[in-house]
Amino acid sequence: MTRILLALLLILGFAAPAAAAGDQGWWNKDWSYRKQVTIDSSPSGINATGVIGRTVVLVRLHSGNFTFTDAMPNGADIRFVDTDNKTPLPFHIEHYDSTVGIATAWVAVPNLNGGEKHSIWLYFGAKTAPVAQDEKGTYDPDYMAVYHFGEGPGTASNDSTANANIAKSAPPGVDDAGIIGRAARFPGQGEVQIAESASLAMPAAAPFSFTAWVKPAQLAGTQAIFARGGLTIGLNAGVLFVSGPGVSLQGKAPVKQGDWNAIAFTTDGKEGHLYVNGLEQATGPAALGAIAGPATLGGAAGQPFTGELDEVRLSKTARPAAMIQAMADAEGKGGKLVTVTETAEKQSSGGGVFFFVLSKLEGVDEIVVGVCLILTAISAFVMYNRFAYFAKCTKGNAAFMRQFRRMDGELVPSAEIPGLDKKEARLIKTSPLAHIYDVGIEEFNRRKARLGNRPLSSQAIESMRAAASEVVVHENHKLDQWMVILTIAISGGPFIGLLGTVMGVMNTFGGVAMAGDVNVNAIAPGIAAALLATISGLFCAIPSLFGYNYLNSQVIPLASDMGIFIDQLLARIAETQAEEAADNAMGGFGDDDMAMMEMDDSF
Incomplete structure (x- = not known):
């Protein structure tokens, strides 16, 4: 009844015509709606320079930029398609709640470069579509392990890559309101233990990257974020550092206590770099020696961590600075890298500002x-x-x-x-x-x-x-x-x-x-x-x-x-x-x- 009465507002002429999307260039006619998603590394976005490459970007959906009532209740009909409107992109959804109107999806976007805008398409509105997420395919083969910490309390942390480096233990605690969905909580004791495997091999002078989001509850002392075979990445009085065979780097300023910080360490086998929130903090020699044995997240012997940890990624390659910047911006709050267009295009139909606004009514x-x-x-x-x-x-x-x-x-x-x-x-x-x-x-x-x-x-x-x-x-x-x-x-x-x-x-x-x-x-x-x-x-x-x-x-x-x-x-x-x-x-x-x-x- 309300929807019918709303049509009376047309008398005032609020409906502005818009061009119809039509069938031309439509990826699949079984899908009724699509939205354009723009990854902007140009000066109007994050203003990154250099090659980014194949990147996994976070797309946040909420009631302000996505009409959950037009999609399936579990989001099974969501698809991401590349710029050519032909190539489906690997993706997986970490969190989807149509009742609250919030969802987070990880999408693998190929061939990104700094200083440009890259558009992909988000399709939805196929009421009988099967689930088509590809969590393992989202991450390229250079990823050794990726942990979202999206599991419930008492459940061991899962590895989202095809390597299946599932943790041997669960985090001591869980925060349902992490930087992206759930996060692991560490009270100063207990770590997430990861067993040694062939996919985690780290030979001498090999390239390596570690990225994570950390939210320290206190900055005093030395706190290990990642530790393995003598290699430690952590915080010393709140300042990011890495130490181990062949490397000793320390950042310039402490991270923010009680707030989320994107940290990263990369080495190409010769030179290493430390980053905080996408900005370089230190650089120096980093020809790592051979690293072997089990690893821990969220603390180490004598170096307990107090705070929260989310989105830990280990790679057997040196991720470029532009990618580190892009990841930090896309995953943080208020970033400019990823934007979802306001108006959804409907197949074989026109729309207007009025009808778009009407669809956003709570x-x-x-x-x-x-x-x-x-x-x-x-x-x-x-x-x-x-x-x-x-x-x-x-x-x-x-x-x-x-x-x-x-x-x-x-x-x-x-x-x-x-x-x-x-x-x-x-x-x-x-x-x-x-x-x-x-x-x-x-x-x-x-x-x-x-x-x-x-x-x-x-x-x-x-x-x-x-x-x-x-x-x-x-x-x-x-x-x-x-x-x-x-x-x-x-x-x-x-x-x-x-x-x-x-x-x-x-x-x-x-x-x-x-x-x-x-x-x-x-x-x-x-x-x-x-x-x-x-x-x-x-x-x-x-x-x-x-x-x-x-x-x-x-x-x-x-x-x-x-x-x-x-x-x-x-x-x-x-x-x-x-x-x-x-x-x-x-x-x-x-x-x-x-x-x-x-x-x-x-x-």
Whole structure:
């Protein structure tokens, strides 16, 4: 019902036409919708330089940039397709909650370079699509292990690569609100243990990369983030460091305590680099010796870690600086690398700004907009009803006054006026003046039957005036009937709409904060949808205001006519009664009286 009523807003012309997507260039006709996802490493984005290569980027979806109701409840119909609109990209979804309206997906994007914009397509809206995630294929063969820590409490950490380097133990704790979904929590004791395997081999002078997100709860002391065979990557008084055979590097400044920090160490077998939040902190010799044995995450013997850890990746290659920068920006909150277009294209159909905004309405705003439009519909009915009623009253008064002015003789009830045709009779029945007239005539005839043709006293006239005034009050009530609905629409509509807007804005900012995606594409759709509530309130109030003022302008003459007519009616009744009393007095004289009057006249 709400959706149907929302279409009424089209009257205001808010719908702006948009070009249809059409079937041309559509990846698969079984999918109804698509959105463009832009990876921007140009100056308008993260302003990266150099080759990035095949990169796994994080795409955050939320109610501000994705319509979850158009996709399957579990997101099984989501697909990512490369720029050519032909090549499906490997991806996997770490978290998908259509009820809350939040999802995170990891997409492998090939051949990225700094200083350019690369667009891919997000397809959805195939209601019978099978799950097509490819978690193992998302990561290239140079990844040794990747840990999202998305498992529940007490569950060993899973490796997302094809190497299956599943941890031997679970993190001591889990934080459901990590930087990306769940995160591992370490209270200063207990580590995640990883067994040695062939895919984790680290020969001497081999390239190696380690990246992770860390949120230290305290900065004091030496805390190991990753440790294996004498190699330690960690924090010393909050400053990122790496030490081990063939390497000793330390950053420049401590990381932020109680906040998420992207850290990275890379070496090409000769030179190493330390990065914090995508920015290089140190560089120096890093010809690692052979590293073997089990590894630990979140602490080591004598170097416990207190805080949280997320998105740990180990690679057997030196990841380029531009990739480190891109990963830090895409995965952090408020990044500029990845943006999802606001408007979803629909296959073989057109759209518009209005319909896009309409699709972003949340439940609370839908209720508010629905209430405003229902009130608008009721107000429209009231205005139509009052217009019609006032028109009938005006025509009825005109018809009655024509007959009233013709009554030179005896005054009779309006239904007994001689010579009325059916049309005039119907009109006079709707006349407020006729109702006043009938009550006045009824009072006059009742007095006449009781007291005869005596002239009217002032008390009698006031009595008849009181009876007629009572009718005037009832007729005024009829004229004002339901007008209060218009005053409610005028004064209440904007406030109801404003309430919806405030709640919608609150929900939008809350959702963006929960999703960690602070950019205009995340905020604008929700704000626009929230403003639709205020528009619906004004749409309710403005026509009601004009209608109410016009109707008031019609009520005033009708009410004035009734006040004037009472005086006219009483004057006519008094005049008629006086004439009848005089005629009766003349008719009461005898023949002798008449003779005497004639004699008096002769003198």
